[in-house]
Amino acid sequence: MSPASQETAGAGRTPGRARPRVPLVSLLAALVAASAVLLGGAGGAEAAGYRYWSFWQGNGTTWEYATQGPSLLRPDDGTVQGFRFAVSEDSGDASQPRRAPDFGAICADTPAKDGSKRVALV
Template sequence: MPIRVAGAAAGALLALVSVAAAPAQAAGYRYWSFWESDGGKPWAYATQGPATARPADGDALGFRFAVSNGTDDTSLPSVAPDFPGICGDVAKKDGTKRIAVVVDFGGPADAPPGEAPPKKPVEVGCAEVREDATGAEALAAVAKPLRYDGSAMLCGIAGYPAHGCGEQVAEKSPAPAGSASPAAAEGSGGGPSFGVLAGGAAVLALGGAAIWKARRRA
């Protein structure tokens, strides 16, 4: 009898912790991410916006429209930063620079409600711009019109999407196993929240009381 009660208490505690640790629905943002490549290196997430970035001759810029949870899982442009392949036929002229530009419009799953990506999923071009031109100017030379919001955030490229800018959206799939839920994140060190610990303590206390009573009857 005492063993059964203790086992039930432990089982209840494990159930409480399991429920609290269940992954919550993740939230992401739908936006144009900005990528850079210097001298044929792989795509790297840009550390500044295209309006302030000043690429050099031979660099590549990538733009990808997607729903993302952050820089770690933002989708890369589907075309490699191949400057020779994109700008190889364009000769360098005095006072100008050549920038390879890749614009990836994403897939139907990334599109805002009521919109669809262009039939041509990727736009690639070689921008010939003055030597001090920004990344935004290089982009405009290949795929305009561009649309910005009041804070200069890039919202649309080549007319897509027609509306919205960086909206938060709910992911359909749950967060990966092991990721902290909002409640767990509030606790110190990412551990179980106070509610979980308090609930577990209550379960153990009830189990201990039952064991004590059973021993007295014996």
């Protein structure tokens, strides 16, 4: 080999050292393995149900799940409304407020006034 062809063949290299090359396949395999390790521990989040404040209306003796939210409802004097934190699949299995919706027992000491409403919250 002539000195000129040796210069061209070895241009940019350090004598005695080969440039390390990482094949693209090995790099991709390492990325996939790292992703599997990082994401393998993260399982799907499956909740036991919805978590929310359920809203109830008292009908004198029992609770009824409210079909409208408290921002839409305009209660009458002597109404009992209740809230209870619930974890449920739907309103059918939501927990009712703990106290009975008895307006007389809750607000016995609050006299009626003209121009105002008495609403008990449980």
